[in-house]
Amino acid sequence: MTQAKSVHSTPRRFTPKIVGGIDHLPDDRAQKQSTDAHESADARRPAESLSITAQNGRLRDQRHEVWRMAEAATRYWKLRIDFQSAVSWAQQMGTPEGRFHPSDPEGRDHVSMVQRWRAALVKQLLTPAWDGASVKWKQAALARGQHCNTDVKSERIERAIADDLAFLAAHPVRRSNSEAMARSREFKEAMRQRIRDIAASRDLSDEEIKPALSLKHHKLVEFVEKHDVNWQWLLEGKGRIFETDPIRLSPNSTGAEFAAVVATMPMADQQAIRATVREILQERDQ
Numbered sequence: 001m002t003q004a005k006s007v008h009s010t011p012r013r014f015t016p017k018i019v020g021g022i023d024h025l026p027d028d029r030a031q032k033q034s035t036d037a038h039e040s041a042d043a044r045r046p047a048e049s050l051s052i053t054a055q056n057g058r059l060r061d062q063r064h065e066v067w068r069m070a071e072a073a074t075r076y077w078k079l080r081i082d083f084q085s086a087v088s089w090a091q092q093m094g095t096p097e098g099r100f101h102p103s104d105p106e107g108r109d110h111v112s113m114v115q116r117w118r119a120a121l122v123k124q125l126l127t128p129a130w131d132g133a134s135v136k137w138k139q140a141a142l143a144r145g146q147h148c149n150t151d152v153k154s155e156r157i158e159r160a161i162a163d164d165l166a167f168l169a170a171h172p173v174r175r176s177n178s179e180a181m182a183r184s185r186e187f188k189e190a191m192r193q194r195i196r197d198i199a200a201s202r203d204l205s206d207e208e209i210k211p212a213l214s215l216k217h218h219k220l221v222e223f224v225e226k227h228d229v230n231w232q233w234l235l236e237g238k239g240r241i242f243e244t245d246p247i248r249l250s251p252n253s254t255g256a257e258f259a260a261v262v263a264t265m266p267m268a269d270q271q272a273i274r275a276t277v278r279e280i281l282q283e284r285d286q
Contacts, residue, residue: 026281056171063130070124077117084110122152129164138164185274188215194234198241235273 088110090098104110125147129135141147142157192213199209204227212223224231232239 053173057173059171060130060173063128067124067127067130070120070127073120074117074124077113077120081110081113081117084113118147118150122147122150125152125157126160127138128167129161132168135161135164135168188239191215191234194237195223198229200224201241202227 037191084104087098087101090100091101096176121141125138125141131136138161140159142154142161147154147157192215195209196213198204199206210217210221222233223229224234228241228242230240233241
């Protein structure tokens with residue numbers, strides 16, 4: 001009996017081509033990207049639950065989305081100009097590749113593309129910068145005078161750059177060393193207080209909770225296992241205090257289970273916990 005063979009159709013490969021003319025490009029792409037960015041932002045946690053630096057990071061991310069769109073337009077038109085020049089040169093030299101594209105003997109498409117590139121460049125120069133690198137790009141473009149053939153004056157671009165620098169200075173995404181140390185001390189003291197609360201509820205002596213108060217990983221594991229404590233509550237004070245089905249971590253654990261619990265927490269809390277763990281390990285090694 002002959003078994004029927006399944007026939008798989010080979011998908012046709014789509015090869016985009018750059019053709020003459022520029023008025024056919026879609027105008028709704030930027031609007032769609034902006035809508036998608038807003039929908040993604042709405043799915044994230046409320047801003048009031050974030051740290052100041054995390055809130056600043058979110059504001060910068062919003063600027064980043066707009067900046068990337070402006071940057072993409074500038075790069076697109078620059079590459080279109082370069083490609084059109086390559087096509088024209090190939091056609092002048094009579095190479096076969098030049099026949100793949102429409103000719104532009106009077107240079108109308110080239111002039112139009114240059115105008116579009118200049119407009120996109122100016123738009124990017126006036127788009128709010130999201131980080132230091134984007135500010136440096138603006139400063140370099142201004143120094144090269146790439147805006148000179150447009151109706152935008154240097155003073156306007158300089159004001160935009162000054163506004164960018166003021167925004168970045170007012171919205172840092174990294175804490176100073178003193179702020180990080182203060183947050184670490186606050187986090188460790190809050191965890192120790194929760195351990196003392198457990199001791200009060202279970203009538204534990206100071207000697208019994210002394211190892212856990214050191215905040216060493218294996219001592220915390222022993223404490224959680226012995227007293228059926230919810231890891232999330234111990235670390236950040238959320239959820240129920242005691243587990244009906246405790247997380248099983250052995251004193252010899254490598255920390256993978258511990259890391260899995262931490263990974264479910266807000267990013268700002270994860271960073272604080274990692275900083276605290278590093279400090280504890282440094283204190284242990286001293």
